Amino acid sequence: MIINGKEISEKRLAVLKDEISKSGLSPCLATIIVGEDPASQMYVRMKHKACGEVGIKSAGITLSSDLKTEEIISEVSKLNSDPSVHGILVQLPLPKHVDTRAVITAVSPDKDVDGFHPYNSGLLFSGRPDFVPCTPGGIMTLLKEYKIKTAGKKAVVAGRSVDVGRPMAALLLNADATVTICHSKTSNLEEEMKSADILVSAIGKAKFVGPDMVKKGAVVIDVGINRDENGKLCGDVDFEAVRDKVYAITPVPGGVGPMTIATLMENTFTSAKKHAEL
Missing domain, CATH: 3.40.50.720 (NAD(P)-binding Rossmann-like Domain)
Known part of the structure; x- marks a missing residue:
């Protein structure tokens, strides 16, 4: 049996598009990419394309590869405090001189749709997962x-x-x-x-x-x-x-691969629903 991730992802994205349309919400995913790595740029484009297909707004922030860790964290902090943004994705890998762990930890756990924040990792390993990678x-x-x-x-x-x-x-x-x-x-x-x-x-x-x-x-x-x-x-x-x-x-x-992107879209909509209840 061939497990067709493309087929399942398309099915789930169609359901998600309908749910978003009926919800009255405007989910938004913000991506941060540091540098000009072609593979990273391609992955981010695919994520933005998926956002457009299901009715999720997307904002892309491209930063220079020579920025320091603190400067990248400053950009993350702006997105944390922006009520219109529900999901924050920092595209990995980051340049070698950047403290990746510090940047990931700077993302607000309630906008961590990648599920990489230590808080969300802890919930997962304790058997009470919230945002899952x-x-x-x-x-x-x-x-x-x-x-x-x-x-x-x-x-x-x-x-x-x-x-x-x-x-x-x-x-x-x-x-x-x-x-x-x-x-x-x-x-x-x-x-x-x-x-x-x-x-x-x-x-x-x-x-x-x-x-x-x-x-x-x-x-x-x-x-x-x-x-x-x-x-x-x-x-x-x-x-x-x-x-x-x-x-x-x-x-x-x-x-x-297709399921990774579908799950990111689902996590972003989940975050938007949670923020609407706050």
Whole structure:
């Protein structure tokens, strides 16, 4: 079974557009991009395009790459105090000289639609999530849409990043899976991955996961966005080599990526509704 993230995201965005239209609210997402990284610019354009499609206003702020941490935080603070802005997204990565943690922490938790603020991370890990990071949140939506059970299943998350690996593990744990996190220092990586009923790969190595690393009948979620030896877009998983061995698998592209943006839109509308109640 191919898990079609593009199809599910389009369905959910259509529902969201209708909900926003009926709500009478004017949700607004503000993005901050520092520097001129082409990949970051592309991702921000995709997010703004999605905003336009569902009826969310968007404001883009582009800052010079030579700005200091304090200057970037000053821009974040302006958005925090702007009542017309409901979601704030700081596009990562930031330039190396910038204190990324300080910038992320400067975002007001109630506008942290990326779910990266320590406050929202704490809620997630305590089992009371509010804003959830968009990629893991989108993956959980896919599992629900395809009626893939998590309770009692062994889930292995390959990767321990704060934006995907760690929150993914917390969400699966909250959904009653038994969770193992693997990373670059895991000594028996192949054995751990092959034991998974649900395998989430977020390690960033093109076609790293082959059929020998996957259990027969497993569900494989590929978060990787890489280029193969021919420059073609691919995931962490060798899709063609693995697909016939597993029960379900996400393709790259068209799997997890569209759900990340859909979840960001949903988080922004959720924030707008919360602010309307204040």
